[in-house]
Amino acid sequence: MTGRSLMVQGTTSDAGKTTLVAGLCRVLHRSGIAVAPFKPQNMALNSAVTADGGEIGRAQALQAQAAGIAPTTDMNPILLKPNSDTGAQVIVQGRAIANLDARAYHDYKRVAMDAVLDSHARLSAMYRAIVVEGAGSPAEINLRANDIANMGFAEAVDCPVIVVADIDRGGVFAHLVGTLELLSPSEQARVQGFVINRFRGDIALLEPGLRWLESRTAKPVLGVLPYLQGLNLDAEDAIRADGAAKPGAALRIVVPVLPRISNHTDFDALVRHPQVDLRFVGPGDAPPPADLVILPGSKSVRADLAHLRVHGWQAYLERHLRYGGKVLGICGGFQMLGHSIADPEGIEGQPGQSAGFGWLEVSTRLEPDKQLRNVEGELSLHGERTSLQGYEIHAGVSSGRGLDRPLVRIGERFDGARSEDDRILGTYLHGLFDTPQALNLLLRWAGLHDAAPLDVAAQREAALDCLADAVEQHLDLRRVFSMLDLEFA
Structure with a gap:
């Protein structure tokens, strides 16, 4: 044929x-x-x-x-x-x-x-x-x-x-x-x-x-x-931040728009959820108060981390955490939450090392071989467990004591890290919110206890x-x- x-x-x-x-x-x-x-x-x-x-x-x-x-x-x-x-x-x-x-x-x-x-x-x-x-x-x-x-x-x-x-x-x-x-x-x-x-x-x-x-x-x-x-439908690349505001939403989420933000389709389920008000915040905008801040994936993690610092995000995040807010890092955002990000071979830019925010006890080294996997796993939070599906696309390999408190089990291995008080989470998994049960558990962790069901795959x-x-x-x-x-x- x-x-x-x-x-x-x-x-x-x-x-x-x-x-x-x-x-x-x-x-x-x-x-x-x-x-x-x-x-x-x-x-x-x-x-x-x-x-x-x-x-x-x-x-x-x-x-x-x-x-x-x-x-x-x-x-x-x-x-x-x-x-x-x-x-x-x-x-x-x-x-x-x-x-x-x-x-x-x-x-x-x-x-x-x-x-x-x-x-x-x-x-x-x-x-x-x-x-x-x-x-x-x-x-x-x-x-x-x-x-x-x-x-x-x-x-x-x-x-x-x-x-x-x-x-x-x-x-x-x-x-x-x-x-x-x-x-x-x-x-x-x-x-x-x-x-x-x-x-x-x-x-x-x-x-x-x-x-x-x-x-x-x-x-x-x-x-x-x-x-x-x-x-x-999934956006090919551009972020569409033109959705209607949800002034009566029960949960407020903020996502910084990094210069090299990747896989922002991770947030499609949150944008569509009727009880969630998700705001993409660009470089010239002041981030509003939020219940949850999500640091997204990045194609140039060290450069985007420097961008966040230049635009005042470290002070904003410190204040956010001090007043009881929660933070989730996905892929590059997870790496930023750790102690350091090393890129000795210049995988994503000039060779070097950058200090992370230091809120999770992990350090990351970028390697030439990219990790590419579709995965099925089990999300654990607050003593509850639920299944999820997702995928990994990352050059970073993370290590450290923070990995002893993982977020997801994938077969015989584990992914991500949680702070001692469970207010800060990190994971390499994209598509984290696309599984309805995982979405519901994460929304409860973030503070939305009566979340309406949403199946983004069925909507697609x-x-x-x-x-x-x-x-x-x-x-x-x-x-x-x-x-x-x-x-x-």
């Missing part, structure tokens, strides 16, 4: 590529077609551990769920995890191979393309359809040379392209026409149509613009997708179905199936 590929590109970042690919994967899966998602190159600090023990962008794991299959490293062969404004850790087929600055990576893309085509060929041999997600915009003139993320890939594998644009941002017709104009003739011919995303209002008022667009470009508008309120499944319903209703699926050489029933 050789599967056919269809690529979704966007006029901008966050135009709707990720959600459209997820929606198409769920629609095809519903139709009984073996389908897989694929993103040649992703730049994101939200990542997931795959079934084959590697690391990919979290969005591709979500798309795999939409397709009804387990995620593998071939679904995102190149993942870039920024560790500075000009450089990133380069992960190839699930494994970190180097830290490269932008210029060095630009030269490396010739090599990276081999891995991209290798992974795509494997998926094509296994699945009837491959729905491919581009990155950013195909019209970035400065990035066109050696492109592996958009039209460079589409030309290499000879696949059709759909271009999606976000009307909610404004200027949708300029975005679509301008993007098409900046493509080469062969790339323009590859574009099979447009999708307009996040529309709200009277579609009749949009119709004249759609007809003009089709006349101007000789490309069909394949559909206008509505703005879906409350679509609870419902959101994927809602998305697929919208795609089925508003997209010309007959044409889309034709692009994939599939019959539309």
Whole structure:
């Protein structure tokens, strides 16, 4: 079997590529077609551990769920995890191979393309359809040379392209026409149509613009997708702090937005919980009073720890603890709570060592081999135990007496640490709040004793179905199936 590929590109970042690919994967899966998602190159600090023990962008794991299959490293062969404004850790087929600055990576893309085509060929041999997600915009003139993320890939594998644009941002017709104009003739011919995303209002008022667009470009508008309120799906990278305030919430949680914050999807369940008011606090904002402060994961732990100190977080946390507040550190945040963080080989930046906050009796050393695991374990707090699922993505190896009071048991080993009074917790596990029983126990520890039940995994499944319903209703699926050489029933 050789599967056919269809690529979704966007006029901008966050135009709707990720959600459209997820929606198409769920629609095809519903139709009984073996389908897989694929993103040649992703730049994101939200990542997931795959079934084959590697690391990919979290969005591709979500798309795999939409397709009804387990995620593998071939679904995102190149993942870039920024560790500075000009450089990133380069992960190839699930494994970190180097830290490269932008210029060095630009030269490396010739090599990276081999891995991209290798992974795509494997998926094509296994699945009837491959729905491919581009990155950013195909019209970035400065990035066109050696492109592996958009039209460079589409030309290499000879696949059709759909271009999606976000009307909610404004200027949708300029975005679509301008993007098409900046493509080469062969790339323009590859574009099979447009999708307009996040529309709200009277579609009749949009119709004249759609007809003009089709006349101007000789490309069909394949559909206008509505703005879906409350679509609870994992964010690819950007933090969305635009949720409604919850002034009557029973539990207040604060999370500092670190310059290199990673896997902030850890907090999705808390953001959605009706009794929890979670605030992401940026560098220029004063952190408000809270019941619980969570230090999140970080791609550059020592640099982000220094950032917290510069912006007054040490004094804030000391005052928070003095008045009875609680603190939880996840992954890099756990390392910050210990005595020291050593990076002698410069894994995340300049070699050196930094003093931690010192509230847990652990010390951490960063090692070249990253720990990547999906795990099932048992959370223990206040004499109660409950099961949980999560995943580990970390270069740090922690040691010290604090580990004698672990937070989680995973088979025959243990994870995390607890202070003597149980007011400060640390763990390497991401996804800590996604298991309903673990969420309930942690909320009780934080002070919410009558927490309403919440199952974020069930919400995610419902959101994927809602998305697929919208795609089925508003997209010309007959044409889309034709692009994939599939019959539309």
